[in-house]
Amino acid sequence: MVTVYDVPAEKLILKTAEKLKQNSAIVPPEWAEYAKTGRHTEKAPSQDDWWFTRSASILRKIYVKGPMGSSRLAAEYGGFADRGAKPNRAVKGSRNIARKCMIQLEKAGYLVAKGKDGRAISPSGMSLLDNTAKEVYDEMA
Numbered sequence: 001m002v003t004v005y006d007v008p009a010e011k012l013i014l015k016t017a018e019k020l021k022q023n024s025a026i027v028p029p030e031w032a033e034y035a036k037t038g039r040h041t042e043k044a045p046s047q048d049d050w051w052f053t054r055s056a057s058i059l060r061k062i063y064v065k066g067p068m069g070s071s072r073l074a075a076e077y078g079g080f081a082d083r084g085a086k087p088n089r090a091v092k093g094s095r096n097i098a099r100k101c102m103i104q105l106e107k108a109g110y111l112v113a114k115g116k117d118g119r120a121i122s123p124s125g126m127s128l129l130d131n132t133a134k135e136v137y138d139e140m141a
Helices: 009-021 050-065 070-076 095-108 123-140
Strands: 079-081 089-091 111-113 119-121
Touching: 009 050, 009 123, 050 070, 050 095, 050 119, 050 123, 070 095, 095 111, 095 119, 119 123
Parallel strands: none
Antiparallel strands: 079 089, 111 119
């Protein structure tokens, strides 16, 4: 059986994002076209559908790295902030984006709350990712 671990992450995320576009529970907020993804970035994302790509990426990260909360996800999507003459320093990404994506994925039934541990992948979310991984694997072969 093909799982998430058997295919390249980039291809899996793009294919999963296409599937998430058909889900009515996952909708970018009004402010999404203006928002930066963290204080380490200079501009907002240039893709029109970046919200679905980020949601698919969050779904995959929670599948691979276990239950996570918005703070740990923000650290995963962080980077290095330019501090002028001072050395660059690692900073977290946007917790708001991570939180809103997780809320939408939970309403869609792909994530489930795990108390203080954050959110974990649900059986339907695992099924979505594994089926998408199978499709990506078949396309590669």
